[in-house]
Amino acid sequence: MSTVLSNNKEETGVRKTLLGASSASATATSNSLRNDKLSRLNSARTSNAPSASSDTGVNHAESYFLRREHRLSARRKAEEEAAINDYKKMYEKALATNQRLKSRLETSKQELTVIQDQLQRAQKGRPGACGSNMLETEKKESWALKKRISDIEEQLKVKADLKMENQRLKDENGALIRVITKLSK
Template sequence: MSSMLSHNKDQPRIRKSLSDSSPTATTATTKSLRHERLSRLSSSGSSDVSNDTSTNHADSYVLRWENRLSARKKAEETANNDYKKMYEKALATNQRLKSKLETSNQELAMIQDQLQRTQKGRPGDCSSNMLETEKKESWSLKKRISDMEEQLKVKAELKMENQRLKDENGALIRVITKLSK
């Protein structure tokens, strides 16, 4: 036992901060440190069983730590890819909704223009048949206008929700960036 202690005091200990090295360098360093410990144990003999078990506990701790680190990195990579996909999907949806909104606005303008022309261009001495058709047309146009206004309301709500999702996505990306540092 005393020979083991004197042997350990003579050997310099190498400690390296985890933030100073890359994961591959950390793995190589921990493997070389484990190899050094095992070679020291084998050269000193196997007379001390408690020291051997403490080395095994340390090795198992290092292995668990390495597994956690690699799992965390994989999870961060997956999360980054998922947020990127969600952001791209939100952008595509936003563009699609913008084009639909523009189309609906153009249709609405055409229908309102058409409605104004029919209301202004009414002759005073029309037959009852023409009045009924004009009433039907104006009623159908008004109905279409009200439908389009409802669609515009829905699109505005979707636009607001889309913006909220973009903001949330940006916040999540910032959090992930801070966690990855």
């Protein structure tokens, strides 16, 4: 039985070798045909007057390869343009997103300053807060200053009255001195 298995293994190995050789020879044959066509194309291109029998075959092959090359280059160009357009669209999308985020950031900053101002005003107006104590002392100082100003204004009025009284007394004194001088003469 071992000989039968070994024979089967050898047969499959031979078959694989034959298949590999046949596929290799088929590949070599297709490569040689392709090279043969290319060499004919190159020779047709290099010579100005190709032979009449191979002229039609070469022209068909040449036009086939030229069309194929043209299609491939057009496809590559379209793919490159699509890739460029994709990058451009991605760039424009990122730019729009950045602008939107910048505007949101600015509005958030403005809202933050408004809220901070409101918070400071609320802390000043709240009794028991440090700011309200200062506000009360400022009110007391303001009241004391207003009272002092009113006292000084009253004193100024009294002083003005005293000046007028003093001037009146000086005038009377001068009149009395004149009367006494006339009487003494």
